[in-house]
Amino acid sequence: DDAQLLELEEKYSEMMRNFREGQNKASLSELDRIGDEYRKASREHHEELERAKKMLLARENSSSNSSNDNTDADNPRDADVNDPVTREQFFKARVRKEDDELIVFAVGDTKDHRRVTKDPAIATISTDFVANVALNLKAMGIEHYIVLASSKKLCDTLKTRYNEAFGAYGSCGFSSAYTDNIHQLKKWNLEVGDMFLLWMQQWLFVSQAMESNYGVMRVDSDVVFLEDPYKIINGALMSPFRVISQTDLFAANTRPTCTRKMDRMEATSTEERKRYSAALGNNMVLCDDAVPNALLNIGLIYFRKSTVVPHKETALYEFFVKLNEKFQSILQDQNGDGNAERLLDQPIFREVMNQFFVGNFKVAIAGEEMTSMYQHNTCPHDDTNECEIIQKERKLTAISFVEISKQLKNVGDAIVPELVLGAPDWFFGRGCLRGVAEGTKAVRSIRDLMTKANLDKAEYPIGKNTCPVNPRAGASMRAPGKAARGGGLVAVHAVYSKAKKRVDAMRALGWWRLDDSSVTTQSDDACENNRKNENGILFTHTYFRQNEMGYKAFVCAGKPKFVGQCACCSGVPEITLSKDLKFIEYTADDQIRPVGNTEQLQRVAHGCGAFDDFNGGWNEFWN
Numbered sequence: 001d002d003a004q005l006l007e008l009e010e011k012y013s014e015m016m017r018n019f020r021e022g023q024n025k026a027s028l029s030e031l032d033r034i035g036d037e038y039r040k041a042s043r044e045h046h047e048e049l050e051r052a053k054k055m056l057l058a059r060e061n062s063s064s065n066s067s068n069d070n071t072d073a074d075n076p077r078d079a080d081v082n083d084p085v086t087r088e089q090f091f092k093a094r095v096r097k098e099d100d101e102l103i104v105f106a107v108g109d110t111k112d113h114r115r116v117t118k119d120p121a122i123a124t125i126s127t128d129f130v131a132n133v134a135l136n137l138k139a140m141g142i143e144h145y146i147v148l149a150s151s152k153k154l155c156d157t158l159k160t161r162y163n164e165a166f167g168a169y170g171s172c173g174f175s176s177a178y179t180d181n182i183h184q185l186k187k188w189n190l191e192v193g194d195m196f197l198l199w200m201q202q203w204l205f206v207s208q209a210m211e212s213n214y215g216v217m218r219v220d221s222d223v224v225f226l227e228d229p230y231k232i233i234n235g236a237l238m239s240p241f242r243v244i245s246q247t248d249l250f251a252a253n254t255r256p257t258c259t260r261k262m263d264r265m266e267a268t269s270t271e272e273r274k275r276y277s278a279a280l281g282n283n284m285v286l287c288d289d290a291v292p293n294a295l296l297n298i299g300l301i302y303f304r305k306s307t308v309v310p311h312k313e314t315a316l317y318e319f320f321v322k323l324n325e326k327f328q329s330i331l332q333d334q335n336g337d338g339n340a341e342r343l344l345d346q347p348i349f350r351e352v353m354n355q356f357f358v359g360n361f362k363v364a365i366a367g368e369e370m371t372s373m374y375q376h377n378t379c380p381h382d383d384t385n386e387c388e389i390i391q392k393e394r395k396l397t398a399i400s401f402v403e404i405s406k407q408l409k410n411v412g413d414a415i416v417p418e419l420v421l422g423a424p425d426w427f428f429g430r431g432c433l434r435g436v437a438e439g440t441k442a443v444r445s446i447r448d449l450m451t452k453a454n455l456d457k458a459e460y461p462i463g464k465n466t467c468p469v470n471p472r473a474g475a476s477m478r479a480p481g482k483a484a485r486g487g488g489l490v491a492v493h494a495v496y497s498k499a500k501k502r503v504d505a506m507r508a509l510g511w512w513r514l515d516d517s518s519v520t521t522q523s524d525d526a527c528e529n530n531r532k533n534e535n536g537i538l539f540t541h542t543y544f545r546q547n548e549m550g551y552k553a554f555v556c557a558g559k560p561k562f563v564g565q566c567a568c569c570s571g572v573p574e575i576t577l578s579k580d581l582k583f584i585e586y587t588a589d590d591q592i593r594p595v596g597n598t599e600q601l602q603r604v605a606h607g608c609g610a611f612d613d614f615n616g617g618w619n620e621f622w623n
Contacts, residue, residue, distance in 0.1 A: 079152045081173040081205055091212055093170030096144035100305060101230070102209055103137070103217045105130050106202040107158075108150035108195045121590055125499040127158060128514055130221035132506070134165035135513040139564075140228050140475060147172045148202050150193040175201035184331060188340050199345040200327045206303070207320035211312070213305050220299040222502055223493045224511045227380045227476040232427060232490065233302060234375040236283040237366060241401065241421035242316060246300035246428035246493060249542045249608070254295055256400040256422065258287035258365040276362060276403075279417045283370040291361040291400040291422070298349050299493050300428040308416050315356055315404040315418045323352045353420075356404040361422060366395040380475040390488040396546055397424040425543040431494040432540045432608040433505045435584035437594065439536020439557025439568075445580045446570045450550055453573065477511060477564035480539060480554035480571070482547045489543065500590045505537040509567050510560035534558075535584055535592065538572065542608045549574060555581065 011034060081087045095102055107130045130147055137145060147166065149155045155172040158165075166172045178200055179185065179192050190197055202218070209216045217229070232238055249255045267277040267286045277286055303316065311317050326348055372379065372387075373394065379387035400422035423429075436442050479489045492511075494502050506512040536557035544552045556569040572581065583595040 079155055079173045080176050082175045082177045087208060090146060090170040090173055094144055094146050095214055101144055101215045103145035103219055104202060104206055105145060105147040105219055105221050106198055107147055107221050108198050109154045119498050122499040125503060126221055131162035131165045132513050133221060133223055136225055148205055149174050150198045175205060177201045177204050178331060187338060189338050190340055196340045196343040204324055207324060210303055213311055215305040217302045220493060223300060223491055225491050226479055226489050229490055231374045231378050235373045236370050237373040240280050240419060242304050242418045243420040244302040244423050246297040247422040248295040248297050249425060254293050256291045256363045256398040258289055258363055258398040260288045262286045262288055275417060279419060280364060283367055284364045285367040287363040287365055287398060289363040291363060294361040294400050294422050296350055298346055300491055315406045318406050319353060319356050326352055358403040358405050361400040361402045363398050363400055365398045393482060393488050394426050397426060399424050426488045427490045429492060429541055429543050430608060431492045433494055433497045433501055434538040435501060435586060436536040436538050436555050437582040437584050438533050440533045442536055442555050442581055443557050443568055443570045446555060446572055449580060450571060478566045480569040482551045498586045501586050505539060507559050508537045508556040510563055510565055513563055540608055
């Protein structure tokens with residue numbers, strides 16, 4: 001009851017305060033035990049209040065709408081999530097009931113002002129992308145997604161063209177938010193449905209979902225999931241974090257490294273270290289490092305619902321208030337210059353979020369005590385040996401995190417810190433793509449080169465008949481990597497690549513679900529699915545930088561026998577002759593032409609950056 005909860009809160013607060021001041025004789029494990037007890041009681045109390053609130057709301061809604069089945073498909077309001085009744089119906093229809101989780105996509109059929117000349121195909125391919133990722137998630141048993149479209153017309157198109165993905169009620173809607181002042185929009189050269197407006201609307205929608213106490217994952221439509229992310233989000237590694245975001249790892253000082261781990265005594269030597277050591281628990285080890293230039297990327301970001309205190313009492317709630325106010329203030333700026341790029345959500349998100357950071361990003365790494373990163377030890381891969389290899393590689397990757405606080409820029413004052421995780425790149429990570437001429441010929445040539453140079457020494461070498469059939473291709477999909485069975489990637493976001501090239505890459509890697517048939521007749525490993533020797537793709541990833549020589553980039557061709565199975569690929573040595581690897585590029589109108597600067601491109605092809613440069617660039621992957 002309330003009295004017991006208050007007593008627990010006071011006890012935990014006093015123990016935490018004494019522990020920071022060095023007056024607490026209790027062990028850190030005892031503090032963790034009391035903290036867990038308090039959080040459990042608080043969560044149960046909070047959930048009980050939420051259940052009562054939802055029951056009242058359901059009664060109110062039932063008086064105005066007897067059921068979702070009676071909605072008028074021709075009434076635009078029934079798809080407008082800016083209407084509170086419709087929005088709540090969408091939430092109830094789509095949320096995953098056991099844990100109140102939602103996934104939000106956004107897709108438009110209008111021009112993205114930045115890409116109108118660089119990549120015009122994105123206007124049509126973007127709907128294929130969002131259908132592909134929706135079907136990708138459905139294959140894993142994940143169906144709690146809502147796509148926010150730029151118009152009701154586009155929703156109708158999605159439901160018709162991709163009925164399997166978006167046929168269910170509530171899976172697609174649009175928003176009329178920010179559209180009540182047409183003159184204001186014209187000042188920014190915007191029309192209803194424009195992408196810059198859609199991005200503002202999606203963040204308002206995400207914040208509204210959080211106010212209804214749902215957890216929300218916001219996902220770009222061109223992402224691919226190779227396994228269920230929630231099993232790790234709720235596991236030992238990531239459960240302490242309120243926000244989990246992809247980070248951009250291409251500028252100086254953006255990639256976290258753990259140069260020195262702190263022992264338990266050192267990790268509790270200052271008030272700040274005690275605070276974070278207690279929050280991370282025994283499975284994580286603090287490092288004596290910082291990341292001064294961590295760059296959150298909103299293409300892949302997760303917001304955990306508050307289970308300790310009501311959402312409106314958290315720093316994350318205050319952040320969303322300020323974010324939506326920022327969008328509104330720019331839109332209403334009477335001195336606006338008409339440049340719609342001022343409404344680009346990525347820099348605005350970072351600007352507002354930075355105001356809530358407490359100091360720099362800290363660094364931690366998985367400890368020896370962490371036996372599994374998965375919730376309930378539910379590794380989705382084929383066997384124990386494979387899970388152990390993947391976990392061993394993942395544990396080498398340091399993570400960055402920072403606290404957010406309502407007391408802007410001050411030391412956090414929440415009993416349980418609200419922590420933002422810069423996701424390790426194997427979890428939410430950036431893949432990079434280049435076109436390669438004569439794909440199958442290139443794969444076979446480089447396989448021979450790897451064999452002759454005695455480089456193919458990974459636990460699961462890449463070559464003919466070394467990648468076994470994946471009997472659980474729905475639960476997990478293959479990817480090239482150091483361990484050829486999967487490499488450990490969870491979600492891949494091929495940012496800064498042209499749309500057509502991304503589709504070609506997903507086909508070659510076995511991640512594309514929109515072809516008429518995903519089944520071919522020949523075995524994948526022998527590269528027989530590309531008899532015509534059509535062009536291939538060089539696939540690399542920031543996570544691959546920690547791999548050994550020959551496993552930092554992969555050239556792939558054809559497509560696997562089944563979606564989610566091993567592709568026809570080969571690891572690429574850092575030094576590869578132009579006769580073995582000839583690069584191509586996609587022009588603005590998606591014509592293909594050869595590229596002459598093979599040596600320069602080869603230099604940056606490993607780990608999305610130069611193999612002799614810790615950070616590296618990204619422009620080379622755009623075309």
